[in-house]
Structure formats: C-alpha cells, structure tokens
Amino acid sequence: MMLLLRLAVRNARRNTVRTLLTALTVTFGTAVLTVAMAWITGVFGDVLGTAADAAGHVRVVDPDFASREQMNPLYEHVTGVAARAEAIAAMPGVSDVAPRIMTGVSVSVGDEIGEVFALAMGAPKAYYERRMRFDEHLVEGSIFPGQSPKEIVLGATVAKRAGVKIGDDIVLFGQTQDGSMSPLRGPLVGIVHTGTAAIDQGAFVLLERMMYMADIDDAATEILVFGEDRDDAPALAATVSAAPELNGLTVQAWTHREPWSGMLAIADVVRGILVAIVVFITALGVWNTMMMSVMERTSEIGVMRSMGLSRMGAVFLFVSEAGGIAVLGGLLGVAIGGAAARYLEVVGVTLGEATTAQFPSDIPMKATLYADMRPDIAMTAFLLALLMAAIGSALPSLRAASIAPVEAMRTGRR
Amino acid sequence: MKLTALLVLLTSTLSWAQTPTADQILAKVDANMVSETRSNKTKMTSITPQRTRPPFEMAIMAKGADVAAIEYIAPVRNKGTKMLRTGTEMKMWDPESERVSTISGHMLRDGMMGTDLSYDDMMSITTLRTAYTSTLKGTEPCGNGETCYKLELNAKTASISYPKRVMWVDTAHHIPLKQELFAASGMLLKTWEMSQVTQFGDRWYPLKMVVMDKQQQGTSTVLEISELQFDVPLAEEVFSTRWLERH
Numbered sequence: 020m021m022l023l024l025r026l027a028v029r030n031a032r033r034n035t036v037r038t039l040l041t042a043l044t045v046t047f048g049t050a051v052l053t054v055a056m057a058w059i060t061g062v063f064g065d066v067l068g069t070a071a072d073a074a075g076h077v078r079v080v081d082p083d084f085a086s087r088e089q090m091n092p093l094y095e096h097v098t099g100v101a102a103r104a105e106a107i108a109a110m111p112g113v114s115d116v117a118p119r120i121m122t123g124v125s126v127s128v129g130d131e132i133g134e135v136f137a138l139a140m141g142a143p144k145a146y147y148e149r150r151m152r153f154d155e156h157l158v159e160g161s162i163f164p165g166q167s168p169k170e171i172v173l174g175a176t177v178a179k180r181a182g183v184k185i186g187d188d189i190v191l192f193g194q195t196q197d198g199s200m201s202p203l204r205g206p207l208v209g210i211v212h213t214g215t216a217a218i219d220q221g222a223f224v225l226l227e228r229m230m231y232m233a234d235i236d237d238a239a240t241e242i243l244v245f246g247e248d249r250d251d252a253p254a255l256a257a258t259v260s261a262a263p264e265l266n267g268l269t270v271q272a273w274t275h276r277e278p279w280s281g282m283l284a285i286a287d288v289v290r291g292i293l294v295a296i297v298v299f300i301t302a303l304g305v306w307n308t309m310m311m312s313v314m315e316r317t318s319e320i321g322v323m324r325s326m327g328l329s330r331m332g333a334v335f336l337f338v339s340e341a342g343g344i345a346v347l348g349g350l351l352g353v354a355i356g357g358a359a360a361r362y363l364e365v366v367g368v369t370l371g372e373a374t375t376a377q378f379p380s381d382i383p384m385k386a387t388l389y390a391d392m393r394p395d396i397a398m399t400a401f402l403l404a405l406l407m408a409a410i411g412s413a414l415p416s417l418r419a420a421s422i423a424p425v426e427a428m429r430t431g432r433r
Numbered sequence: 434m435k436l437t438a439l440l441v442l443l444t445s446t447l448s449w450a451q452t453p454t455a456d457q458i459l460a461k462v463d464a465n466m467v468s469e470t471r472s473n474k475t476k477m478t479s480i481t482p483q484r485t486r487p488p489f490e491m492a493i494m495a496k497g498a499d500v501a502a503i504e505y506i507a508p509v510r511n512k513g514t515k516m517l518r519t520g521t522e523m524k525m526w527d528p529e530s531e532r533v534s535t536i537s538g539h540m541l542r543d544g545m546m547g548t549d550l551s552y553d554d555m556m557s558i559t560t561l562r563t564a565y566t567s568t569l570k571g572t573e574p575c576g577n578g579e580t581c582y583k584l585e586l587n588a589k590t591a592s593i594s595y596p597k598r599v600m601w602v603d604t605a606h607h608i609p610l611k612q613e614l615f616a617a618s619g620m621l622l623k624t625w626e627m628s629q630v631t632q633f634g635d636r637w638y639p640l641k642m643v644v645m646d647k648q649q650q651g652t653s654t655v656l657e658i659s660e661l662q663f664d665v666p667l668a669e670e671v672f673s674t675r676w677l678e679r680h
Binding site: 092094095127190192194195197198199200201202203204231234 | 479481483484486510511525527529530531532534544546547548
C-alpha cells in the first residue's frame with residue numbers, strides 16, 4: 020500500500036506542469052462551487068428568511084381569503100382574533116402570535132388624495148420589533164413610542180415620495196371591508212429603511228387602528244404564528260391546525276404557500292444543476308490528465324503488472340494520484356472560494372432599489388444581496404473536489420487495470 | 434276604396450308627425466332630471482353576495498349639473514362626513530381625519546363608499562342633450578307595462594364617463610326607466626333602473642333607483658329618495674369649503 024502511495028506521489032511529481040494544471044482545474048472548480056453555493060444559500064436564505072419572518076412560519080386565514088388572496092378581500096377575515104391568538108400562544112412550540120391586516124392606502128400630508136400609494140399593515144408592536152426587526156432598520160424617530168395610539172411608521176421610500184418628516188400629521192386613505200373610503204390620521208413617529216422594496220414602500224400602524232380602518236372589530240385577515248425555527252414550520256402547522264379554536268380555518272406552513280414553496284424547489288434545482296455542471300467540467304479536466312498519464316506510462320504499468328501488481332493495485336495507483344491532486348487543489352479552491360464568498364458576505368452586490376421594486380410584494384428582495392459562507396459549504400465543496408477526482412480518474416484507472424502486462428510492455432517499444 | 438287609402442295615409446302621416454325626435458325626447462328627460470337646485474334625503478343600500486351592510490343615509494343639496502353637497506347622517510361610523518362636488522373637483526371632510534381632502538381624476542369614477550355608484554354618478558347630473566348625440570330606435574314595452582322610447586346615445590366628447598348609453602324612456606312621463614351604460618370599447622359597465630315616478634309641480638322624478646355595476650359580481654345599490662324639493666333657495670355657503678369644515 021505504502022509502495023503504491025509512494026509511486027502515486029512520484030508519478031504526480033514526474034510531470035509537475037501537468038500535475039499543477041490538474042490541481043488548478045480542481046482549485047478553480049472548487050472555488051467556483053464554493054462561491055456559487057455560498058451565494059445561492061445567501062440570497063435564497065435571506066429572501067426566504069425575511070419572507071418567513073414577515074409572513075409567519077405558519078398562517079391562519081379564512082379559506083375564502085386564501086382562495087382570493089390576490090384581491091385581498093378584507094371581509095373574509097378571521098373573527099375573535101384575541102381569543103384565538105391567546106389559544107394559539109398556549110400551544111407547544113409557539114413562540115409568537117401576531118394577528119395582521121394588510122391593505123392598500125394612499126399617503127397624504129396635504130389635502131390631495133392619491134399621490135403616494137403604500138401597502139399598509141396593521142399588527143401588534145411586538146411583531147414589528149421581533150419579526151420585522153424595525154429597531155435595526157430605523158433611520159429616524161422611533162417605533163410606536165406609545166405617545167398616541169394613532170402613531171404611524173412609514174417605509175423610507177414612501178416617506179421620501181410623500182415628502183414627510185417625523186412629527187408630521189399624515190393621513191392614510193384606505194377602505195373599509197365594504198369598500199368605503201376610510202382615512203386614518205396620525206403623527207408620523209418613525210421611518211424605517213430595510214433595503215427590501217416591499218417593506219420600504221409600506222405604511223405601518225398598530226392592529227387596532229387597522230381594525231378601525233377596515234371596520235372590523237376583534238378581527239384580522241391573518242393570524243401569523245412563529246416557532247423557534249422556520250424550518251420546523253410544517254410540524255408547527257400540524258400542531259396548530261389541530262386546535263379546536265381554529266376549526267374551519269386554513270392553517271398553512273410558509274413552506275407550503277406560494278410563492279415560497281416554488282422558490283424552495285427552484286433553489287434546490289438551481290443548486291443541483293450548478294453543482295452538476297461544475298463537477299462535470301472539473302472532472303473532465305482530471306480525466307484528461309489521468310488519461311494522459313495512463314497512456315504515457317502504459318509500458319511501465321505492464322512491467323509493474325508483470326511484477327505482480329494486481330488490477331486493483333493499478334486502479335488504486337491512479338486514484339491515489341488523482342486523490343492527492345484533488346486534496347491539494349480542493350483545499351486551495353476552498354480557501355480561494357471561501358475568501359471570495361466571505362467578501363460577498365460582507366460587501367454584497369447591490370442591485371438597487373429600482374430593480375428590487377420590480378419584484379412582487381410577497382418576495383422581499385433586498386436592494387443589496389449577500390452570500391452566506393458557512394463551514395458546511397466549505398466541507399461540501401471539498402468533498403465534491405474529491406468526487407471530481409474520483410469520477411475523473413475512474414475511467415483511466417480501469418483502462419490501466421485492463422491492460423494485459425505483455426501487451427503493455429510492448430506498447431513502449433513501438 | 435280611394436277614401437280608405439287616403440285615410441290610412443293621413444293617419445300614418447299624422448302618427449309619424451306626432452312621434453317626437455330623439456332630441457325632443459332627451460330635452461324632456463333633461464327637463465325632468467336637471468334642475469336649478471335640488472335638495473333631498475337619500476337612503477343608499479348596497480347589496481353584495483358577501484354580507485348585508487347598514488344603509489347610508491344622507492342629505493343632498495345640488496345646484497345645476499355638477500355642484501352638489503352631501504352630508505352623511507347614518508350609519509354612525511360615517512355620520513358627519515361631508516362631500517362637496519364643484520365641477521371636476523371633489524372635496525371631503527370626515528370626522529376621523531378632521532381634514533378637508535381633495536379627490537380628483539380617476540378616483541371620481543371609483544365606487545362611492547364601496548357601492549355600485551361612482552362619485553360622478555352620485556354628485557353630478559349629465560345634461561344628456563348637451564353631452565350626447567341621440568338616435569331613436571323605436572318603442573318597446575318597459576317597466577310595469579309602460580311603453581318606452583328606446584334611444585341610443587353616443588357621447589360628443591371623450592371625457593364623458595359613459596361614452597355610450599342605451600335608454601328606455603317612458604312615453605308618458607319622459608323618465609329613463611332603464612339605462613345601459615357602456616364603455617368606449619362597448620363593454621357594459623352598469624345598468625340603472627328608475628321607478629316610483631312621482632310628480633313634482635310640472636316635472637316627474639323617480640324616487641327609487643337600482644344601479645348594478647356589471648364589473649362586480651352580484652352587487653347592486655338601491656337609492657330611495659325622500660323629502661325631495663326642486664328649485665328651492667340654497668345658501669351659497671353650502672357649496673363652500675367653509676361648510677365642509679363646519680361641524
């Protein structure tokens with residue numbers, strides 16, 4: 020075994036240029052893979068994480084609301100939300116419950132209606148703090164300080180378009196559940212800038228105010244339920260849906276709701292395709308090197324086979340050589356790719372708010388996207404480098420093992 | 434034989450001579466529907482498949498074709514809300530915002546308080562003879578056994594809310610008992626039916642109207658008019674911003 024390993028090392032050192040080229044191929048492939056996986060994980064993870072936090076790990080709605088959600092029918096609401104929310108909060112695995120109402124409004128500071136449009140949200144203060152993380156995104160003022168129940172917080176984009184400042188008395192013109200014009204007037208107490216177009220174009224009030232606007236008492240269009248981990252949402256949904264208080268209502272995990280269920284599937288497919296392409300191209304490079312190595316050393320293989328080297332020994336010799344190159348190239352690739360991914364994790368890539376504003380409001384795409392470089396990505400990329408070497412060296416190794424010793428020795432003399 | 438033929442010819446000629454032109458019919462419709470001033474109370478009930486809403490009750494004062502003031506009396510949530518329409522602009526004051534807001538442009542064609550009527554429908558009266566060219570399409574039975582002139586109206590300008598109307602005007606009182614209101618594309622937007630035609634001096638006016646927005650599914654709005662007075666003196670202040678802000 021040691022002899023074969025020494026032979027593998029010697030073979031690798033025999034043609035340093037070729038070995039170096041092979042190692043660089045593996046390095047390049049591994050680096051690309053590392054960056055790509057970190058980027059996909061970062062972008063999709065960020066979007067899905069924000070979406071799950073904003074939309075609830077689990078959501079309880081009226082079935083008719085769910086079927087006509089695009090129309091946002093305020094009259095298809097869940098009644099008795101206070102009692103239902105209390106019952107849900109007492110369930111195991113539930114860490115937060117937030118009834119919520121959303122509707123379109125126009126924001127007015129003067130006497131003209133219809134100049135600036137926003138997506139208005141009514142929810143408990145705790146939801147804005149813990150789930151929307153408004154404290155982290157506050158650029159001016161404060162988040163519902165409690166001076167008045169009529170306080171309003173605006174997204175930065177809306178605030179800029181409306182030309183309002185903290186302390187201004189603003190009016191949100193929305194509609195009741197029946198479609199009557201329904202204004203809400205209150206002082207602007209805070210401006211948030213999250214970098215997510217859908218949120219920065221929002222107007223935020225406390226739940227009771229939105230109930231007044233929609234003209235629905237003790238009711239909300241959605242009850243959002245949160246667990247400790249968003250990945251546990253399906254199990255949490257199963258627990259919540261069993262509650263007798265929620266009979267007749269639709270309970271869904273965020274992973275089973277569009278557009279996120281589709282996005283999760285797309286993320287998996289994109290990741291799979293990308294990995295397959297990089298592995299294939301890099302394996303091709305390794306295969307090329309190993310094949311040349313086998314062809315160059317056919318007579319040498321013949322001598323070794325005639326001296327007693329088994330077929331498996333010949334396979335092991337070439338796989339070891341490829342494995343050694345892959346370890347070196349893989350480590351270097353993970354280091355280079357990891358550094359690049361880390362850069363993207365810190366600095367990110369800015370798409371601009373004009374671009375992200377084009378996305379549907381239920382996809383919270385941020386203006387700046389970041390990678391997410393994690394140890395498991397480095398480990399996966401390194402293991403895939405070894406896989407590339409194994410695939411790339413498999414064919415040459417089998418060819419080397421299948422050469423008859425006598426035939427192989429003649430090859431060198433031709 | 435010759436005498437009979439002469440009589441038939443004479444009768445048909447007289448009959449033709451008695452049939453008014455479309456323009457004459459429209460002039461009579463306008464004479465009934467448009468007034469110098471008007472005040473009334475209106476109960477507006479919106480019927481939707483989803484739920485029953487409490488009806489709106491309002492006091493309306495109108496001057497000419499496009500100046501009108503509305504004050505909501507009920508339900509409690511809307512009590513005190515005022516709307517003032519002057520020309521193409523509408524201002525609103527409501528107890529929640531305590532502010533006069535201006536509604537203009539396309540919003541005037543939105544459903545008023547979520548009903549099948551737009552702000553334009555409720556707060557302006559189109560003088561049909563001025564706004565449309567008309568064609569008489571004959572007579573048809575309509576309403577509760579009445580006979581109606583069927584008219585087709587096409588707007589003279591593009592700014593009219595309903596570029597095309599088909600209306601059935603009763604031959605007795607010249608009230609459009611039924612109207613179909615179309616978009617420029619020919620799509621049916623609304624139907625508007627009028628009934629309980631009552632005499633007020635030398636004019637007739639319907640005290641009940643049913644409007645159906647055909648873009649909505651299964652909705653209708655019923656207007657029931659009471660305390661109707663025409664050509665009464667109305668204070669100029671009623672049609673001012675100061676009236677809106679007074680509460």
